[in-house]
Amino acid sequence: MGHIAAFIDFQGTLGGSGVDDITTLNFYPFSISAIKKLNINGILIIGITNQSRISKGEFTWDEYLEKLHRLKEALSSSNAYFYAVYCCPHQREDSCGCKKPKTGMIDTALSNFDIDIKNSFVVGDMGMPDMVLAKNIGAKSILVLTGVGKCSLYEYKSTWQDIEPNFVAKDLLDAVNHILLYS
Numbered sequence: 001m002g003h004i005a006a007f008i009d010f011q012g013t014l015g016g017s018g019v020d021d022i023t024t025l026n027f028y029p030f031s032i033s034a035i036k037k038l039n040i041n042g043i044l045i046i047g048i049t050n051q052s053r054i055s056k057g058e059f060t061w062d063e064y065l066e067k068l069h070r071l072k073e074a075l076s077s078s079n080a081y082f083y084a085v086y087c088c089p090h091q092r093e094d095s096c097g098c099k100k101p102k103t104g105m106i107d108t109a110l111s112n113f114d115i116d117i118k119n120s121f122v123v124g125d126m127g128m129p130d131m132v133l134a135k136n137i138g139a140k141s142i143l144v145l146t147g148v149g150k151c152s153l154y155e156y157k158s159t160w161q162d163i164e165p166n167f168v169a170k171d172l173l174d175a176v177n178h179i180l181l182y183s
Contacts, residue, residue, distance in 0.1 A: 004116055008172070009123065055089050142169050143165040
């Protein structure tokens with residue numbers, strides 16, 4: 001039997017507004033402690049992020065990697081960490097297999113880690129693509145109300161109308177408490 005994983009979106013879930021890109025992301029005050037809580041309890045934390053502005057030329061892959069390094073340093077200074085982070089730099093028109101809600105980033109994670117996908121979680125602030133991704137991979141879904149979560153749940157529900165999240169969380173810390181309660 002594999003490990004339980006929490007596949008966590010970046011913008012709007014870990015920090016930022018949900019519509020910005022990783023270059024401007026700063027952790028919400030509770031994000032590092034939430035990740036550390038998962039670390040302590042043996043949950044694999046895997047970051048998953050769509051960063052189409054890379055392929056649009058708005059920032060470079062190197063700028064993405066530099067920001068990711070700074071975010072990982074902030075985690076490390078609190079003894080918290082990601083097991084892995086996967087990024088899709090493509091635009092929708094590129095027809096890649098990795099842009100959420102497609103499963104490419106998760107497929108890569110499954111090839112790198114022994115994961116019990118049925119008992120794992122996708123945590124994000126957007127119904128489309130995060131909750132749709134959870135359905136596509138057969139994982140549990142948690143919609144956080146930070147970022148664009150409230151708008152996604154109400155104004156944009158039509159973009160993912162046939163899917164209901166397994167849990168709606170106030171924020172990432174609330175989501176983590178739910179994961180720990182049910183894993």
